[in-house]
Amino acid sequence: MDSQFPTGLPFMKMHGAGNDFVIIDSRGRGAVTTPALARALGDRNRGVGFDQLAEIRDSETADFALDFWNSDGSRAGACGNATRCVSDYMMGQLGREAVHLVTPRGDLRAVRLADGRVSVNMGQPQRDWTELPLSHAVDTDHLPLPGDPVAVGMGNPHCVFFVPDAEAVDVAQDGRRIETDPLFPQRTNVEFASLTGPDRLRMRVWERGAGITLACGSGACATAVAAHLRGLTGRRVTLDLDGGVLEIDWREDGVWMAGPVARVFDGMLSPAFLDGLL
Numbered sequence: 001m002d003s004q005f006p007t008g009l010p011f012m013k014m015h016g017a018g019n020d021f022v023i024i025d026s027r028g029r030g031a032v033t034t035p036a037l038a039r040a041l042g043d044r045n046r047g048v049g050f051d052q053l054a055e056i057r058d059s060e061t062a063d064f065a066l067d068f069w070n071s072d073g074s075r076a077g078a079c080g081n082a083t084r085c086v087s088d089y090m091m092g093q094l095g096r097e098a099v100h101l102v103t104p105r106g107d108l109r110a111v112r113l114a115d116g117r118v119s120v121n122m123g124q125p126q127r128d129w130t131e132l133p134l135s136h137a138v139d140t141d142h143l144p145l146p147g148d149p150v151a152v153g154m155g156n157p158h159c160v161f162f163v164p165d166a167e168a169v170d171v172a173q174d175g176r177r178i179e180t181d182p183l184f185p186q187r188t189n190v191e192f193a194s195l196t197g198p199d200r201l202r203m204r205v206w207e208r209g210a211g212i213t214l215a216c217g218s219g220a221c222a223t224a225v226a227a228h229l230r231g232l233t234g235r236r237v238t239l240d241l242d243g244g245v246l247e248i249d250w251r252e253d254g255v256w257m258a259g260p261v262a263r264v265f266d267g268m269l270s271p272a273f274l275d276g277l278l
């Protein structure tokens with residue numbers, strides 16, 4: 001048995017627009033997550049189940065630091081919806097309406113809006129092929145793939161397809177195939193979007209390392225950026241996802257994303273579950 005947590009390891013379950021997360025607060029001690037723990041915990045039958053695991057750590061330069069893991073045990077450089085969820089929790093902890101955090105993508109800021117939603121500045125999009133990264137130099141506005149997708153980085157890679165009807169796409173089949181296309185040496189998240197009104201998009205997503213999810217915050221940011229670059233929308237866009245609505249505003253200081261957050265339950269991982277995973 002692992003003796004580091006003789007009475008178990010506490011966690012929270014939260015979701016942002018249906019994108020669901022297990023959150024471990026490791027402030028005041030070292031980080032605990034391993035690929036094996038993320039995989040076991042991410043299993044919806046034998047673990048708790050999540051799209052991403054987010055671990056909060058102490059930071060010397062910000063209110064807190066945040067790391068992200070996908071349910072297949074891989075790490076992610078960004079997770080917009082988990083950032084909004086954890087920021088909501090940390091605002092409660094600190095008694096504040098705004099927080100500053102450090103993620104693998106860099107420093108981010110989040111604020112609570114008057115209606116209770118949480119908005120985060122996800123930074124400026126990455127448009128150079130080396131930043132995504134892609135396997136070789138190509139025009140990121142028009143990737144050399146059937147369907148003419150756009151590549152946008154938000155601290156993690158996204159491949160955005162504009163289609164006449166997002167409902168008609170076989171997201172499982174097409175998403176899985178594009179995720180591992182050789183053009184993406186670190187794999188990619190895949191978004192399928194269609195214009196449904198002025199500055200309004202329907203978006204469905206296949207997430208790298210997690211498969212189909214009900215929402216993806218960085219994916220919504222990437223899709224809004226791509227839609228503006230393609231001349232389909234302005235810089236403020238509303239996206240309808242399977243799990244809820246996200247509002248994106250691409251401002252001079254970065255891409256802001258606002259949406260709902262919910263804390264679902266608090267739980268405890270038993271020492272027996274943790275055995276051999278830490």
Ligand SMILES: N[C@@H](CCC[C@H](N)C(=O)O)C(=O)O
Nearest residue numbers: 076079080081156216217218
């Ligand atoms: N759900 C996310 C993105 C999570 C990471 C992604 N699967 C990756 O591997 O890049 C979000 O809300 O941004």
